Amino acid sequence: xxxxxxxxxxxxxxxxxxxxxxxxxxxxxxxxxxxxxxxxxxxxxxxxxxxxxxxxxxxxxxxxxxxxxxxxxxxxxxxxxxxxxxxxxxxxxxxxxxxxxxxxxxxxxxxxxxxxxxxxxxxxxxxxxxxxxxxxxxxxxxxxxxxxxxxxxxxxxxxxxxxxxxxxxxxxxxxxxxxxxxxxxxxxxxxxxxxxxxxxxxxxxxxxxxxxxxxxxxxxxxxxxxxxxxxxxxxxxxxxxxxxxxxxxxxx
Amino acid sequence: xxxxxxxxxxxxxxxxxxxxxxxxxxxxxxxxxxxxxxxxxxxxxxxxxxxxxxxxxxxxxxxxxxxxxxxxxxxxxxxxxxxxxxxxxxxxxxxxxxxxxxxxxxxxxxxxxxxxxxxxxxxxxxxxxxxxxxxxxxxxxxxxxxxxxxxxxxxxxxxxxxxxxxxxxxxxxxxxxxxxxxxxxxxxxxxxxxxxxxxxxxxxxxxxxxxxxxxxxxxxxxxxxxxxxxxxxxxxxxxxxxxxxxxxxxxxxxxxxxxxxxxxxxxxxxxxxxxxxxxxxxxxxxxxxxxxxxxxxxxxxxxxxxxxxxxxxxxxxxxxxxxxxxxxxxxxxxxxxxxxxxxxxxxxxxxxxxxxxxxxxxx
Ligand SMILES: Nc1ncnc2c1ncn2[C@@H]1O[C@H](COP(=O)(O)OP(=O)(O)OP(=O)(O)O)[C@@H](O)[C@H]1O
Ligand SMILES: [Mg+2]
Numbered sequence: 001x002x003x004x005x006x007x008x009x010x011x012x013x014x015x016x017x018x019x020x021x022x023x024x025x026x027x028x029x030x031x032x033x034x035x036x037x038x039x040x041x042x043x044x045x046x047x048x049x050x051x052x053x054x055x056x057x058x059x060x061x062x063x064x065x066x067x068x069x070x071x072x073x074x075x076x077x078x079x080x081x082x083x084x085x086x087x088x089x090x091x092x093x094x095x096x097x098x099x100x101x102x103x104x105x106x107x108x109x110x111x112x113x114x115x116x117x118x119x120x121x122x123x124x125x126x127x128x129x130x131x132x133x134x135x136x137x138x139x140x141x142x143x144x145x146x147x148x149x150x151x152x153x154x155x156x157x158x159x160x161x162x163x164x165x166x167x168x169x170x171x172x173x174x175x176x177x178x179x180x181x182x183x184x185x186x187x188x189x190x191x192x193x194x195x196x197x198x199x200x201x202x203x204x205x206x207x208x209x210x211x212x213x214x215x216x217x218x219x220x221x222x223x224x225x226x227x228x229x230x231x232x233x234x235x236x237x238x239x240x241x242x243x244x245x246x247x248x249x250x251x252x
Numbered sequence: 253x254x255x256x257x258x259x260x261x262x263x264x265x266x267x268x269x270x271x272x273x274x275x276x277x278x279x280x281x282x283x284x285x286x287x288x289x290x291x292x293x294x295x296x297x298x299x300x301x302x303x304x305x306x307x308x309x310x311x312x313x314x315x316x317x318x319x320x321x322x323x324x325x326x327x328x329x330x331x332x333x334x335x336x337x338x339x340x341x342x343x344x345x346x347x348x349x350x351x352x353x354x355x356x357x358x359x360x361x362x363x364x365x366x367x368x369x370x371x372x373x374x375x376x377x378x379x380x381x382x383x384x385x386x387x388x389x390x391x392x393x394x395x396x397x398x399x400x401x402x403x404x405x406x407x408x409x410x411x412x413x414x415x416x417x418x419x420x421x422x423x424x425x426x427x428x429x430x431x432x433x434x435x436x437x438x439x440x441x442x443x444x445x446x447x448x449x450x451x452x453x454x455x456x457x458x459x460x461x462x463x464x465x466x467x468x469x470x471x472x473x474x475x476x477x478x479x480x481x482x483x484x485x486x487x488x489x490x491x492x493x494x495x496x497x498x499x500x501x502x503x504x505x506x507x508x509x510x511x512x513x514x515x516x517x518x519x520x521x522x523x524x525x526x527x528x529x530x531x532x533x534x535x536x537x538x539x540x541x542x543x544x545x546x547x548x549x550x551x552x553x554x555x556x557x558x559x560x561x562x563x564x565x566x567x568x569x570x571x572x573x574x575x576x577x578x579x580x581x582x583x584x585x586x587x588x589x590x591x592x593x594x595x596x597x598x599x600x601x602x603x604x605x606x607x608x609x610x611x612x613x614x615x
Binding site: 152 | 358
């Protein structure tokens, strides 16, 4: 546990240290680095880019995954195993290979420029397996006769989706959004390969590490991101548990 | 078409195949408007499949279903005049009791007030008034069952379909709900099609019962008729307890036949033509049999045996009697009035019954 979390805890520690060197012994306590961070326009721009990419890729990945997860859990499609394997490919293919392959496709075959959109598109690909896993476990968890009951009570397929499937899948959808958001926000390799003039926060951070005097500022940024990510992951987990609970049949 | 029959449901030679398996196999019958009709049979005999074809969740592989005279081929579940109470109750977990019950009223173009009063009336009907704001997960098993009933009845279906709705309840609650269900059905006058594998439940509740086995309907009859006059061995053994003597027709008389069995020769009513020598079964219920120490009067069917066990059942006592030449002991059930003589186990005894209380089963 110490090996796992020890290094992570060093970042917050040095980020409030009143020195530009990340070494012991610590000097005084300061929030100076945090204040500087807020005035750094390059950093803020990268942050804004990251938020845009993460928000749009998580939305698109989840939106694509909802109908796919419903199709895979509700109908015994032939080749659904194959579809699942194909979709989880980004989990097992090393990011570097994936990044290079995408780079070639985008530049050579599609003849597109590298923008935030290309980063976003690659993030959609790597987020889909996470979205699918979360959504399918949610959809498999609830009684299929609920949807039949809705049909039986006079609602067609679309209204059944809106009135039963969607509300029951909502906790799964929200946790999928959060998970995809974090996945994209933290992603470095693909963003590094696929960014043009504009880039995302992790890539920007990496670029800044060459300047030693920027290090504490980066640590401050890292700490902030760490805390937000942790918050989001915890939120997603709480929502997932809540969903499972409201689904169990209660006291009999 | 349906005017002269008054059948609200007509099932015409319906089969349902799942791959090579026929879950329902060439079934034909009608269900009369306003009756409490049960589908009874062992697990896996196709009851749920048949019910789901009525509801519109499955399409027949062959044959035709008419509801209220209308062919149902191609009519989806949401367009049928039926509503279903699911075995799992399928209460929507994200809605409260009121919202669950009112679910089916949304697209009926009722005013707000009308919707509310119909929901209230339905809750009243199932004795849940005051529970409208409860969340679904705060309900007990019995209450969930009532919500499922109210939710279906509020739509005023022509036919209510119930798939083992009492299966998940404990014995006492189940018996209470049986009574209520029967009363409810009389009050609302809606046709109920009730699926169960519990023969006692079917006998108490139903006007008529269809006994199913391996996808086929064996017999359709009123409860008492089914009990008294089963048409085959399978029905006889499935409904209540039955003693069976296997034998051959020895002589055909006027309105009766004599059959020779390893336990003796017995007479049994029978009118249809039957050839001497045919292999048949004589069936007689445990409560039709009388025990006596002395040889019974002539004219009765009688057989001598030995009591091997007896069980006290509160209102009656069940004796098991071993008969020479028979593999299974005879079951005899005797009402306990307090006046009858004690019979101890391991005594020899005569078992007798009037010939007209036996039944001849040819299949
Ligand atoms: N969707 C399906 N796919 C394949 N086989 C099925 C399907 N539904 C039912 N069956 C088969 O059809 C047969 C009848 O099933 P059904 O559910 O109608 O029985 P049941 O009488 O309701 O039994 P139970 O009392 O256990 O509920 C069973 O052998 C079952 O395995
Ligand atoms: Mg069933």
